[in-house]
Amino acid sequence: MSIVSLSDGSSSSFTAEDLKDVAAQLNFELPNGKDSDDYLRLLWSFEAVMKQVEDGSDYIHPALKPQALSTSRSYWKPKPEDNPFNAWSHRCDLRAANPTSDILKGRTVAIKDNISVAALPTTLGAPASLVSGDAVFPISPIDAPVVSRLLAAGAVIKGTSTCECFCASPLSFTSATGPVHNPRLHGYTAGGSSSGSCALVAAHSLALEQDDGSCSSWGETVELAIGTDQAGSVRTPAAFNGLYGLKPTFGLVPYTGGGSMSPMIDHLGPIASRLEDVAALLEVMAGYDGLDPRMTPESPLMDQVKPYRQLLSDFRQQVLARPSDVGQGWKIGLLTESFLVPGVSSEVRDTVRDATRRFFEAAGATVVEISVPLHSEGPVIWTASTRPTMSSWLCQGRPSGHLTYLPPHLKARWPPSQEMYEVLNSANPALTNIILSERFAQRFLPAGDEAKAHRKVFELRDAYDRALEELDVLIAPCAPTVAMPHPETVDKEGRTPSVIERLAPAIGLTSNTCPFNVTGHPSLTVPCGFSSRPERPDVRLPIGMQIIGKRWKDEEVIKAAALFERGRELISS
Numbered sequence: 001m002s003i004v005s006l007s008d009g010s011s012s013s014f015t016a017e018d019l020k021d022v023a024a025q026l027n028f029e030l031p032n033g034k035d036s037d038d039y040l041r042l043l044w045s046f047e048a049v050m051k052q053v054e055d056g057s058d059y060i061h062p063a064l065k066p067q068a069l070s071t072s073r074s075y076w077k078p079k080p081e082d083n084p085f086n087a088w089s090h091r092c093d094l095r096a097a098n099p100t101s102d103i104l105k106g107r108t109v110a111i112k113d114n115i116s117v118a119a120l121p122t123t124l125g126a127p128a129s130l131v132s133g134d135a136v137f138p139i140s141p142i143d144a145p146v147v148s149r150l151l152a153a154g155a156v157i158k159g160t161s162t163c164e165c166f167c168a169s170p171l172s173f174t175s176a177t178g179p180v181h182n183p184r185l186h187g188y189t190a191g192g193s194s195s196g197s198c199a200l201v202a203a204h205s206l207a208l209e210q211d212d213g214s215c216s217s218w219g220e221t222v223e224l225a226i227g228t229d230q231a232g233s234v235r236t237p238a239a240f241n242g243l244y245g246l247k248p249t250f251g252l253v254p255y256t257g258g259g260s261m262s263p264m265i266d267h268l269g270p271i272a273s274r275l276e277d278v279a280a281l282l283e284v285m286a287g288y289d290g291l292d293p294r295m296t297p298e299s300p301l302m303d304q305v306k307p308y309r310q311l312l313s314d315f316r317q318q319v320l321a322r323p324s325d326v327g328q329g330w331k332i333g334l335l336t337e338s339f340l341v342p343g344v345s346s347e348v349r350d351t352v353r354d355a356t357r358r359f360f361e362a363a364g365a366t367v368v369e370i371s372v373p374l375h376s377e378g379p380v381i382w383t384a385s386t387r388p389t390m391s392s393w394l395c396q397g398r399p400s401g402h403l404t405y406l407p408p409h410l411k412a413r414w415p416p417s418q419e420m421y422e423v424l425n426s427a428n429p430a431l432t433n434i435i436l437s438e439r440f441a442q443r444f445l446p447a448g449d450e451a452k453a454h455r456k457v458f459e460l461r462d463a464y465d466r467a468l469e470e471l472d473v474l475i476a477p478c479a480p481t482v483a484m485p486h487p488e489t490v491d492k493e494g495r496t497p498s499v500i501e502r503l504a505p506a507i508g509l510t511s512n513t514c515p516f517n518v519t520g521h522p523s524l525t526v527p528c529g530f531s532s533r534p535e536r537p538d539v540r541l542p543i544g545m546q547i548i549g550k551r552w553k554d555e556e557v558i559k560a561a562a563l564f565e566r567g568r569e570l571i572s573s
Helices: 017-023 032-057 146-151 195-210 235-240 274-284 308-321 346-362 372-393 418-429 429-444 449-469 497-505 516-521 554-572
Strands: 088-094 108-112 156-161 183-189 224-228 244-247 268-272 331-335 366-370 473-475 524-534 534-548
Touching: 017 032, 032 235, 088 195, 108 195, 108 372, 146 156, 156 195, 156 346, 183 534, 195 224, 195 235, 195 268, 224 274, 235 244, 235 268, 235 429, 244 274, 244 331, 244 554, 268 274, 274 554, 308 524, 308 554, 331 346, 331 449, 346 429, 346 473, 346 534, 346 554, 372 429, 372 449, 418 429, 429 497, 449 473, 449 516, 473 554, 524 554, 534 554
Parallel strands: 108 156, 108 224, 331 366, 331 473
Antiparallel strands: 088 156, 224 268, 244 268, 244 524, 473 534, 524 534
């Protein structure tokens, strides 16, 4: 390793005593003398290099510069009457000046508020004091590639949607602006962390169903939305809201411009009430961007992205041409261990299992049981392979050694202070746990544990790959229950619930979704039935199942969902 230059330390406040403290934290002692003086000078030199970068100009990559619009980039906070589910973060009306296609012409879209939209604030669902030093939400100078691609396809971006605090919750009560409500039942979870995205699309769909096309009583809604998924954050809220939510194959859709939780699990995904819209959004969003290190040699160039809309349309035509046996040759696997995951309710388990058998078999497919024993360890592998360094990405914005382009306006407050802890602990104690976990791993866990967990990811991926060699898709429950009430912020005695009490509703909630984030397999939430809560038997709440497919075969997952729909049509007709 070369040294660029040597500094005399005249502008540094780092002292010999500070050097001793650093060495002590590393469990060794530097003796006084020439070696100690030399290391002090080397650190002054390193500090000077970093200071030069800090004081210099930033670089906005040309591909991320704001797209030319036919409308202004103004934004506003929605009125309460236009935001009855608290699902909007900020409103806007963005339309490309010269769209290059009409795939999404005039379709309204919401963008999760951890994805960069130029000239709009990015809140990460957190209090402003956690995301900037001056307690003002930072304004994005860039359009994330997916935002540019949506605009180029003719979409109308109507605003950013509420997300959970630092996206660290699978439920919808941690956002700094308050809980996001399920459109079917106020006061109940919409799921997270893409809570606002799913609530807005669900409200639009319900408005069309129940108000005969009038959306006036549902506030401002959208037809489509984009979310992020690190453990189930697209699929879980989609399940709670009766929507389709796709976590694509890892590396198919660029994550550039999104707030990262951990690169190996970061996914952007489409949310819609119709399968055709999922296919259209995926076709627009997918393709190599030249900036995202999550993308691999298998990632298609933009002009080589599969025509997902046409593939779905062609399959639909096959279904109509062969009404009774279109599913012949399809082999569907019920993932045994997924139905035994702790916390999966009997209603969800039975509904997913029964719907899979009835509807796929009605379409001519074969449904079998398949065991993947390692699936039961999936949540452990997900945690061990990401949690030891998650704070570096999520809370500190520190990239790894891979060249990456983090959003330039998201500058984390670090190190934490007592004041910051108080805000963190109040906003979402999961964040405090993430920060403590990384420091705990650094100080008290063997250095090789995280690397071993990464090797276990390969083992888990191989286990699913082997199962999929003999099957077309796997089926598993998504959210383990139907939507539940938001937890109380104060109990009946006026006491603030403990940390464990506040986190308890989310424990185990992503056990059937997070394994596919580390392995990268495409996974689509599909509405498959309804159930009710004991306290509200009058309200039917959605149940979602997952269809999991081979990596880079996202179209087969979409086709399987279409086959499932056809079986349901045949039974109901």
